[in-house]
Amino acid sequence: MRTQPGLVLEGRYELVELIATGGMGQVWKGRDQDLDRDVAVKVLREEYAGDEGFLKRFRAEARHTAALSHDAIAALYDYGELDGRAYIVMELCTGRPLSEIIEENPGGLPERRVISVLIDLARALDAAHSKGVVHRDVKPENILVDEDHDWRMKITDFGIARSTDQARLTKTGLVMGTAQYLSPEQAMGKQATSLSDVYALGIVAFEMLTGHRPFTGASQVDIAMAQVKQPAPELPASIDPDLRQLVSMTLAKAPANRPRSASAVARILESIQRGEHPRFTTGAIPSVRSTGEQPASTSASPGGVATSPTGTRTAAMPLPRTSGRRGIRHRSGPSASSGLSAPSGLSASSPQPAPGSEARRAAQVSPSGAWRPADAAAAGPEGTSGDSGRTERTTRGTSTGRRLGPFSVPGLLLILLLLVVVVVAVLGGTGHLFALAGASPTMVGWAADGPVMS
Structure with a gap:
């Protein structure tokens, strides 16, 4: 089969004029004699006749195009093979x-x-x-x-x-x-x-x-x-x-x-x-947020997370905890340039506050970029916290509520006072003892065989 003007394929499609030549085939303006309309006919080039590889590609193109229907896609009308050469009949655009x-x-x-x-x-x-x-x-x-x-x-x-x-x-x-x-x-x-x-x-x-x-x-x-x-x-x-x-x-x-x-x-x-x-x-x-929300697609809009013209993204990264307990959250790496900084006395290297103390109210960065107490959003009435609905007594800022090691502050002071009394009694005599005890030495005395009243 020699492709030339006047050739009729399968007794139906007449080749009228060559439009273009591509890598695999030639595109002709044709005429569908059965439906009396102009069409485009793409014919496999003569030198590829019988080449199974090119025939497969032509068949694939026909299948792909036939599956598509859109105003901006040239429609496919028919496909055939003749003398080892495939052809596709399409909409003439x-x-x-x-x-x-x-x-x-x-x-x-x-x-x-x-x-x-x-x-x-x-x-x-x-x-x-x-x-x-x-x-x-x-x-x-x-x-x-x-x-x-x-x-x-x-x-x-x-x-x-x-x-x-x-x-x-x-x-x-x-x-x-x-x-x-x-x-x-x-x-x-x-x-x-x-x-x-x-x-x-x-x-x-x-x-x-x-x-x-x-x-x-x-x-x-x-x-x-x-x-x-x-x-x-x-x-x-x-x-x-x-x-x-x-x-x-x-x-x-x-x-x-x-x-x-x-x-x-x-x-x-x-x-x-x-x-x-x-x-x-x-x-x-x-996009991962510090509030623990589920990841969402990153987008750029006014006031939103930006996507740069080069295609790079900026997204809020999770804020790591300093330990497994509630403590100070901080940003690492590039976030130092974001303009956010911890308030005075709060840093990633600060010691972990003891549970139950006033220092438990640590700080974190809110999604808006402002620093706020970690429990502020969930706090209930004074002296309670709203963590998982539990109520918990908090200590006041008085000396009676403070502890040093295993002793309370008042207990430690009493022990120190007793030690002072004993030392003074041994070294300084009964006069100093009664003076420290707040009693008169004329009221009570000591004798070798025990106390006597004067």
Whole structure:
């Protein structure tokens, strides 16, 4: 079978005009003679006829595309094989490849146009991801834009897409995709995920806004290594700051630092389009609070936990205890720069207060950043604590309630007084004894055979 204008496949699909040639196949404008409508026909290139590997990829593309239904995804109509060559019949999309439009605008496209296209692209990718399909080759050449109809777009070419329940069609270590839009994990030979498509979406966004790609190199390998090692360049300051932050987040090296889904990207873009301040949310990043609440996803909003434009996160870390008993809580490491410090006399090295003493009311950092007594939030009436509903007597700040070792203060003083009396009696005579005892020596005397009354 020689592909040329006028060829009719299976007595139904007539090839009319060659539109484009790709790595695996040729795309033709065709005519469905049975339904009397224009179609796009993708035919496996002649040199790959009978190659089982390429036939498998064509079949996979047909299955993946057939499972998807979205306004921004080119629809699949039919699939067939003839003389060892496969073909796919698809919706004929109007418009031009986005790559051509970018080339014509070296200074970048208007932000409103970029946002409009990116919203449609993100929604289309989310529809694919929801069906377990990862595109793996998101790039301007595979995005068709209809400039005459409000810049509506269609994403095409799921030729190297991969389903989550599909076995690999490539050998281990073989990288699939285009180096300029390859995610770091793909460049390192790891399996692509939906967040890999989010990274490629960020590359497309950067290119649309600036007119050039963020990573370049002398070879495909150099470019792939740049994706892994080099930070993404800064976008111009003239671009909306929220849009700059979003693009920077999508280009984070670690997938967990990117927006958690293509749907999240679309929601952020829609907020920017409406002129609202968006809520940025990244992937599975727990936020641990000192109050013991369950971990939650980290997000950045006014007054909230921030996610930086580079994709790094700041989250409240747990405050370690100095011992197993209730004591002084303190921050360690980078938290010293947070502006929080312990009040005078309280530090991580302070001795552990004895249970039951007034010092039991230690200090901790509240979620608001203010220092407060550890039991203040749960304290009941004076002299009780609200810890687990138990009532406990607290000691007052008087001398009768204090103890030194095994003795109380009054008991210790009495022992000391008796010792003084005995010493004085032995060394100083009865006069000093009675003087200390507060009695007159004329009232009581001592004799060798016992006391006598005068």
